[in-house]
Amino acid sequence: xxxxESGAKPPTSADVxxxxxxxxxxxxxxxxxxxxxxxxxxTRERVLKAVRELGYAPSAPARSLRSGSSDIVLFPLPLQPMxxxxxxxxxxxxxxxxxxxLNLLIHGDRYARGVDAARTWAALRPLAVLAESNRLTDGGVxxxxxxxxxxxxxxxxxxxxxxxxxxxxxxxxxxxxIRHLIGRxxxxxxxxxxxxPLAGLANERWEGAKSAAExxxxxxxxxxxxxxxxxxxxxxxxxxRQTEPxxxxxxxxxxxxxxxxxxxxxxxxxxxxxxxxxxxxxxPFCDLxxxxxxxxxxxxxxxxxxxxxMVTALMTGRPYKHRDHMVVHPRVVVRESx
Amino acid sequence: xxxxESGAKPPTSADVxxxxxxxxxxxxxxxxxxxxxxxxxxTRERVLKAVRELGYAPSAPARSLRSGSSDIVLFPLPLQPMxxxxxxxxxxxxxxxxxxxLNLLIHGDRYARGVDAARTWAALRPLAVLAESNRLTDGGVxxxxxxxxxxxxxxxxxxxxxxxxxxxxxxxxxxxxIRHLIGRxxxxxxxxxxxxPLAGLANERWEGAKSAAExxxxxxxxxxxxxxxxxxxxxxxxxxRQTEPxxxxxxxxxxxxxxxxxxxxxxxxxxxxxxxxxxxxxxPFCDLxxxxxxxxxxxxxxxxxxxxxMVTALMTGRPYKHRDHMVVHPRVVVRESx
DNA sequence: ATGAAAGCGCTAACAG
DNA sequence: CTGTTAGCGCTTTCAT
Numbered sequence: 192x193x194x195x196e197s198g199a200k201p202p203t204s205a206d207v208x209x210x211x212x213x214x215x216x217x218x219x220x221x222x223x224x225x226x227x228x229x230x231x232x233x234t235r236e237r238v239l240k241a242v243r244e245l246g247y248a249p250s251a252p253a254r255s256l257r258s259g260s261s262d263i264v265l266f267p268l269p270l271q272p273m274x275x276x277x278x279x280x281x282x283x284x285x286x287x288x289x290x291x292x293l294n295l296l297i298h299g300d301r302y303a304r305g306v307d308a309a310r311t312w313a314a315l316r317p318l319a320v321l322a323e324s325n326r327l328t329d330g331g332v333x334x335x336x337x338x339x340x341x342x343x344x345x346x347x348x349x350x351x352x353x354x355x356x357x358x359x360x361x362x363x364x365x366x367x368x369i370r371h372l373i374g375r376x377x378x379x380x381x382x383x384x385x386x387x388p389l390a391g392l393a394n395e396r397w398e399g400a401k402s403a404a405e406x407x408x409x410x411x412x413x414x415x416x417x418x419x420x421x422x423x424x425x426x427x428x429x430x431x432r433q434t435e436p437x438x439x440x441x442x443x444x445x446x447x448x449x450x451x452x453x454x455x456x457x458x459x460x461x462x463x464x465x466x467x468x469x470x471x472x473x474x475p476f477c478d479l480x481x482x483x484x485x486x487x488x489x490x491x492x493x494x495x496x497x498x499x500x501m502v503t504a505l506m507t508g509r510p511y512k513h514r515d516h517m518v519v520h521p522r523v524v525v526r527e528s529x
Numbered sequence: 530x531x532x533x534e535s536g537a538k539p540p541t542s543a544d545v546x547x548x549x550x551x552x553x554x555x556x557x558x559x560x561x562x563x564x565x566x567x568x569x570x571x572t573r574e575r576v577l578k579a580v581r582e583l584g585y586a587p588s589a590p591a592r593s594l595r596s597g598s599s600d601i602v603l604f605p606l607p608l609q610p611m612x613x614x615x616x617x618x619x620x621x622x623x624x625x626x627x628x629x630x631l632n633l634l635i636h637g638d639r640y641a642r643g644v645d646a647a648r649t650w651a652a653l654r655p656l657a658v659l660a661e662s663n664r665l666t667d668g669g670v671x672x673x674x675x676x677x678x679x680x681x682x683x684x685x686x687x688x689x690x691x692x693x694x695x696x697x698x699x700x701x702x703x704x705x706x707i708r709h710l711i712g713r714x715x716x717x718x719x720x721x722x723x724x725x726p727l728a729g730l731a732n733e734r735w736e737g738a739k740s741a742a743e744x745x746x747x748x749x750x751x752x753x754x755x756x757x758x759x760x761x762x763x764x765x766x767x768x769x770r771q772t773e774p775x776x777x778x779x780x781x782x783x784x785x786x787x788x789x790x791x792x793x794x795x796x797x798x799x800x801x802x803x804x805x806x807x808x809x810x811x812x813p814f815c816d817l818x819x820x821x822x823x824x825x826x827x828x829x830x831x832x833x834x835x836x837x838x839m840v841t842a843l844m845t846g847r848p849y850k851h852r853d854h855m856v857v858h859p860r861v862v863v864r865e866s867x
Numbered sequence: 868a869t870g871a872a873a874g875c876g877c878t879a880a881c882a883g
Numbered sequence: 884c885t886g887t888t889a890g891c892g893c894t895t896t897c898a899t
Contacts, residue, residue: 200597201654201677203892214870219894229868246668246675248651252590252599253892256875259538261590268619268635277616278639281606285637294649297606299623299633311632313586316539330584337584339539420817446817453819476814479758479784481791541876552886557878567884591876594891870899875892882887 202245211241222249255316259339264288264502265317267298267308267326271392276472280495287499293318306330313338319502320344324351344501346494348395350516355501357494357517361392362399364487364521368441368469369403369411371485371523377439377467379410383426383451385443387418393443396471400441412437420450427454430466439467439529445474448484452528467529482527489521540583549579560587593654597677602626602840603655605636605646605664609730614810618833625837631656644668651676657840658682662689682839684832686733688854693839695832695855699730700737702825702859706779706807707741707749709823709861715777715805717748721764721789723781725756731781734809738779750775758788765792768804777805777867783812786822790866805867820865827859 204218211218213234220230221238230238241247255261266284269277285295296317303311309331312320319342320335327345332354335343343354350356365382372380382400385393397413404411416422430436442448448470452462462468462482470477473488497517542560546553551572558568559576568576579585593599604622607615623633634655641649647669650658658678662685670692673681681692688694703720710718720738723731735751742749754760768774780786786808790800800806800820808815811826835855 201675201892204894205892215893216871216895217869220869223894225895231868234868246672248648248672248676250594250654250892251652252593252654253875254894255590256588256594256877256891257893257895259875266637268616278606281637282639285639289638295637297635297637299604299619299635300627301620301623310586314589316588316590334584334586337539338586420819420821446814449814450817453817457819476784476787479788479791481758481795483758539876542878543876553876554878554887555885558885561878563879569884572884588876591891592878594875594893595877595879597891868899871897873894873896875894877891878889880888883885 201250202247204247204249206245207238207241207247210245211237213238260341261316261318262293263315263317264293264295264319264321265298265312265315266295266321267303267312267323268301269323270301270326271323271389276489283495284498287496288502291502293502304328304331306334309334313340316340318342321346321498323347324349324354324356327351327354329353342501344498346498355516357497357519359489359494359519360399361395362402364471364489365396365399365401365441366403367399367521367523368396368471368487369400369409370407371487371525372439372441372467372469372529373403373407373409375439375467375529377409377437379412379435379437379439380404381412381414381430381437381440383423383440383443383447384413384415385418385447386415389444396441396443410437414440416447418446420454423447423450424454424457427451427458427460431458431460437466439463439469441469441471443471445470445472445477445484445486448486448528449476449480452480452482452484463527463529469523469529473524477524477526485526485529486524487521488524489519494519539588540585542585542587544583545576545579545585548583549575551576598679599654599656600631601653601655602631602633602657602659603636603650603653604633604659605641605650605661606639607661608639608664609661609727614827621833622836625834626840629840631840642666642669644672647672651678654678656680659684659836661685662687662692662694665689665692667691680839682836684836693854695835695857697827697832697857698737699733700740702809702827703734703737703739703779704741705737705859705861706734706809706825707738707747708745709825709863710777710779710805710807710867711741711745711747713777713805713867715747715775717750717773717775717777718742719750719752719768719775719778721761721778721781721785722751722753723756723785724753727782734779734781748775752778754785756784758792761785761788762792762795765789765796765798769796769798775804777801777807779807779809781809783808783810783815783822783824786824786866787814787818790818790820790822801865801867807861807867811862815862815864823864823867824862825859826862827857832857 208215208218304326305328321344324345324347345351345354346357384397470486473486477484542556546556642664643666657680659682662683683689683692684695808824811824815822
């Protein structure tokens with residue numbers, strides 16, 4: 192490989208053709224091997240050698256312009272902090288896409304929504320877009336459709352009309368956590384509702400928890416609490432003053448479960464004997480602390496493979512049903528804390 | 530906005546021009562407002578109205594093809610799990626880029642490296658690429674340069690020759706942790722070296738820790754340990770049998786710090802009195818557990834703004850020095866655990 | 868098995 | 884201020 196000339200323009204397929212002593216179409220045939228392409232082994236070798244020599248990389252923009260479709264699947268970075276779940280999902284999805292020669296691109300803007308966001312996404316002319324449902328509006332979907340995006344896929348709490356949606360109902364998580372605790376014999380429980388960036392999420396989980404408790408005729412206390420240790424400590428102190436404090440708490444998420452366990456211990460209560468604790472999200476540290484943390488989790492894998500399935504359907508030309516919705520169910524990962 | 534025709538092709542600037550009753554160049558002028566463009570307010574309005582009506586989004590591929598440069602800054606998703614740090618960095622960087630009308634795209638493939646990776650990245654014809662230094666090879670950098678990528682920026686442990694690099698030296702982290710503990714009066718210490726996906730990282734931290742201990746004439750025990758609770762527990766049990774066990778431990782990362790604190794407690798030792806614990810990465814939960822976790826952290830913000838500065842330099846045409854390296858220094862976030 | 872040529876949607880230089 | 888036009892790099896007929 193020779194040195195780059197500073198002002199040099201990127202090599203084109205024409206350059207490759209010239210160096211290899213063939214025509215541009217031959218280069219294209221070698222690089223894309225379409226159904227009816229027949230290139231002699233020797234020619235192919237010459238072309239590939241030229242490619243290497245020139246450090247040639249075909250221009251995706253030009254390709255996309257010419258062919259009218261791209262190999263990009265666009266995933267706008269979620270607003271809600273996903274932590275490790277994100278990397279897990281991305282890994283799986285990328286792998287599935289790679290088998291179809293597709294590229295996952297995560298768009299860094301986590302805030303734009305509606306038509307503005309759609310225009311930004313549409314500009315890239317992606318093959319598919321997987322967006323949180325609350326960032327899609329009718330107008331936005333319209334813009335994407337118009338721009339030739341072949342598959343639009345939503346995910347999140349609410350389904351989006353006309354767009355296949357993977358529904359993560361956080362009420363289910365709350366309900367499941369409470370039912371799990373009831374199954375373990377608890378009758379007086381508390382549900383933490385954390386403030387902060389995850390408040391919306393937490394509130395949904397509370398709703399589900401509440402209805403599960405009502406259904407079973409159990410007592411469930413709602414405890415709003417800030418994202419600081421002192422608040423959590425105050426809550427535990429409050430319980431210690433009660434004559435009949437709850438025997439179990441659904442912490443709303445794993446961070447809070449960690450906090451509440453810390454606080455309980457500081458106050459001399461043990462987990463799960465004096466108080467059972469259940470978190471949510473099943474973050475990696477659930478397995479690392481002691482007592483290990485029982486947690487309600489969504490099947491991230493379900494979403495990863497579900498999304499990949501959709502893209503596969505799209506690629507193989509199978510009909511792609513716009514009305515399909517998929518509900519992603521939570522499950523309880525039972526460990527020692529509750 | 531009217532209904533999409535199913536087989537319809539995406540609207541083009543020509544469609545907008547026709548609907549607005551102007552020429553294509555006028556549309557382009559309105560949408561890009563280049564220096565010398567003069568369009569009457571009324572015409573501009575007509576054009577924008579047509580844009581809205583058609584749900585038009587300009588094609589980035591076509592634009593990029595024509596103008597020879599794009600608005601894409603490409604950030605290959607790091608192989609090493611970054612957790613929250615990633616989202617923090619992305620947030621900040623995206624915001625800085627938005628001010629320049631640039632888009633951050635995160636490429637989902639975390640594994641490809643060298644020339645193969647470079648070809649994939651180069652295909653998008655991005656304006657800039659920010660890659661982990663260990664995924665860049667000379668050949669890869671060459672391919673990117675050839676493809677007209679204006680700025681190539683590396684980050685990670687080692688600097689990459691010829692490419693400006695943000696150096697995160699994990700030896701520094703280890704050394705800093707140990708020096709902090711020495712400053713607190715500890716003379717016999719241990720350093721956990723976790724196995725698993727982060728082994729490389731941990732090993733570097735160990736090296737730094739070791740040299741800091743040697744420098745100060747202190748004893749530092751290297752403890753290799755698996756990513757499971759039992760291993761950590763066994764380590765603590767081992768210490769309990771020693772007549773002169775260490776008084777402090779650098780856990781290598783925050784997850785391990787959490788594990789070791791759990792294990793210590795299970796064995797009846799208290800933190801930090803019987804054993805001080807320092808983690809690394811300053812994950813959010815450091816503030817949530819009790820005792821709150823002292824942790825060695827890198828300045829993610831430094832990297833975010835550093836990266837943005839580089840892109841700014843690039844955009845404003847300031848000379849862009851290919852030999853610049855930036856060392857990102859760790860700091861100790863002191864809390865109760867050690 | 869290979870080459871010639873058209874055209875994807877857009878911008879920018881130039882002409883009016 | 885607006886319109887005409889050339890061509891960016893590529894794929895894909897259609898001829899050879």
